[in-house]
Structure formats: structure tokens, C-alpha cells
Amino acid sequence: MKKYSSIGALLIDFREFSKISQADLASKFDVDIRTIIRWEKNETLLKPDKEEEMVDITFIPYQVIRNLNAPVSIPTYYDFNVRRYSLSNISKELPDPNWIIDIHTETNRLRTIKYNSDLEEILRYSKLQQHVIKPISKEVILKATELLPEINQIIFDTSGYYSGHLVFLPISKRFYNKIRKRTITENDITVNDLIDYRKYKNPVFYSYNMSGDCNENFFYLAACLIHFLKKFKRDYTYASYTSRNDSYHINALLGVFIVWEDKVLQKEIHSLAPPRLYESNHAIFQNFLNKHLI
Known part of the structure; x- marks a missing residue:
């Protein structure tokens, strides 16, 4: 993240x-x-x-703009690549995983994905991700939400602006193995590939997106996922394909392992880190809970 002390510096970097x-x-x-020259x-x-208008035009979180567009600005750290901000150098890092487990998800800022405006924000975010060649369709997200509403969620800030989301796709182990073996990609997932996970012995919860514009919002979403998995008492597979560093961190906290990483694609998209497919299951997650739950 880069530290910004003025709206002008933020606008210049946005243009770049x-x-x-x-x-x-x-x-x-x-x-x-x-x-524009006077602003910069x-x-x-x-x-x-x-x-x-700047929120809509730039997709920069409202809080970042509000902090910097003030007579006495509030210095704010921001990363355009992951749409994430922090008010201090210390709070950029993820805290102890016990904080995630203990957090309560009861907030009126978090709800199930529902409206077309929700989908527009999610797809706009998806296009920021370097490894996403073509975002999945709105229809896939809506169907996934219908089948798995607990972890298809969107969060807003206190002013009502989009601040992050969870998108998980329930798919069969057989279909997931095609992604695992790299015979298809997540871009190939259609509505017909989604399943009613309650009818399968070992469903796959495939993380398409998990994003929060700051630590607080990110962990509300992470807690939503963890609370769902805590209540799920039978076998499942958790999978996540990502090139985001903060997603690497949350996967590390959950104790998941790397199935493969794509260094060829990393060079093609000029990513700082290779896109990685992560995987976990019920047993691994229970070990995580036993280790960290107080």
C-alpha cells in the first residue's frame, strides 16, 4: 500500500x-x-x-476519498490493485486468527447478494483481478446465491457504499477435479454446473471472490465464511483460486494447502505473485479451530 496525504496525489496515481x-x-x-489540474x-x-461521482468513476472506496478530500486530510494507505485501504501502516497486516473466530457477523451493513447493482459492483471488482480473464456471469452468481446464501454476501460502509463481498460457488467434486487437473478454468463454470450442496456427500465450496476494502470489512466477511464452515458437520472441500496477497494470508491462516500455482500466467499478466489454487477440507478446518479457538 502507498500512503496518500492529499486527494491530488490520489487522482494522479489513479490516472497512471x-x-x-x-x-x-x-x-x-x-x-x-x-x-482536474486544480484538484491534482x-x-x-x-x-x-x-x-x-469519484466513487463511481474511479471505484476507489468512499472512505478513502472522504479522508483525503478534506480541509485537513486524514493520511490513508491505499492499493489500487486490490482496492484496499488502511489508516495506518500497522493495521495493513492481518491480526491473530482468533480475532476472526471471535468476531460477530451481526451488522446491518452485511446482507445476501440480491440486486443488479450488487452484481455490477462484484463484476467490476472481478475485472481488477489480474488472473481473471473473463468474469463469470451474473446468472451464475445469482444461482450460487440462491443455492448458498450463507456465503454469498455483500457488505457496505456506514455511508451505504459498496465495501466488499463473498462469492462462493457450490460445485460437485467431479466438476472441481477438472479445474484441479486444469482441463477447464473457473471461467467455464455455468449455471448448470452448480449443485444443491445439501444433496451431495462431499460438496465443493469454490471461492470465486472474497474481498473487503479494509481489514474490518474483510474480517466481517471472513467471519461469515468461518461461522458457516463451523456449522457444517460433514465432509466438504474448500477451494480458492487467487492472485491476491491478502487472500494468500487468509488461506494461510485457515491452514489450507497449495494445489498448484501458475508461474507462466504470472509472467503473462505481470503479477507480483503467481495465481494459486488452494484447497482444504473439513478435517483441516477442524484442526484450525482446535488450534486457535479459545
Whole structure:
């Protein structure tokens, strides 16, 4: 993460990240290019209505914009690649796993994925992920939510802006083995490949996305997953394909193992780390609980 102390620095880096010019950004905001120049030089702040537009245009979390677009800004760390922020260098790191287990998920900011606007935010996030060549369809996400609502969730900040989500696809072990053997990819998953996990002896809970824009929101979502798995008392397989470092960390906390990693794709997409397929099961998760549950 990079530390930002002004809205101007954030806008400059957004343009560099998105490979757009000041003129392009001015067009998106429907303002004169001189306004963009003044914003980037911190000669003037964005008006409240432009803050809302900036959330939509840049996909930067509202809290980051609010912190920096103030007469006395609040320095904030932010990473464009994973859409994640922190208020301090210390809080960038994941805390002890006991914190995840003990957290309560009762918050009115977290709910089941439902609306088209939810799907738009999820797919927009998916396109940020370097290993995602083509996002899965809205229909697949909606069907997965119908079959597995407990861990297909979306979270918002206190101002009502999108802050993260969980998308898990219930699939059969037979179908998952095709992904495991790399004869197909997750991009090939269709509505017809999803299952009613309650009718299968060893269902696979395939993590398509797990994202929170800050530690607090990330752990509300992580706790949602962990509480679901705690209640699931029979065999299952947990799988996750990711190239995000924070996803590496949560998988490490859960004690899962790496099935394979794609270093060829890493070079093609210029990723800092190789996309990895992780796997776990009921026994491994129980060992995690026995080790960390107080």
C-alpha cells in the first residue's frame, strides 16, 4: 500500500493506474481540464456531489476519498490493485486468527447478494483481478446465491457504499477435479454446473471472490465464511483460486494447502505473485479451530 496525504496525489496515481489523461478524466467528470489540474495540485477540493461521482468513476472506496478530500486530510494507505485501504501502516497486516473466530457477523451493513447493482459492483471488482480473464456471469452468481446464501454476501460502509463481498460457488467434486487437473478454468463454470450442496456427500465450496476494502470489512466477511464452515458437520472441500496477497494470508491462516500455482500466467499478466489454487477440507478446518479457538 502507498500512503496518500492529499486527494491530488490520489487522482494522479489513479490516472497512471488507469492509463488515462487529464482530458480523459475531465470528460468522465464532465468538468473543464483546468478543474482536474486544480484538484491534482490541491488548489481546490472536490464538491460533495463530485465525491460521489469519484466513487463511481474511479471505484476507489468512499472512505478513502472522504479522508483525503478534506480541509485537513486524514493520511490513508491505499492499493489500487486490490482496492484496499488502511489508516495506518500497522493495521495493513492481518491480526491473530482468533480475532476472526471471535468476531460477530451481526451488522446491518452485511446482507445476501440480491440486486443488479450488487452484481455490477462484484463484476467490476472481478475485472481488477489480474488472473481473471473473463468474469463469470451474473446468472451464475445469482444461482450460487440462491443455492448458498450463507456465503454469498455483500457488505457496505456506514455511508451505504459498496465495501466488499463473498462469492462462493457450490460445485460437485467431479466438476472441481477438472479445474484441479486444469482441463477447464473457473471461467467455464455455468449455471448448470452448480449443485444443491445439501444433496451431495462431499460438496465443493469454490471461492470465486472474497474481498473487503479494509481489514474490518474483510474480517466481517471472513467471519461469515468461518461461522458457516463451523456449522457444517460433514465432509466438504474448500477451494480458492487467487492472485491476491491478502487472500494468500487468509488461506494461510485457515491452514489450507497449495494445489498448484501458475508461474507462466504470472509472467503473462505481470503479477507480483503467481495465481494459486488452494484447497482444504473439513478435517483441516477442524484442526484450525482446535488450534486457535479459545
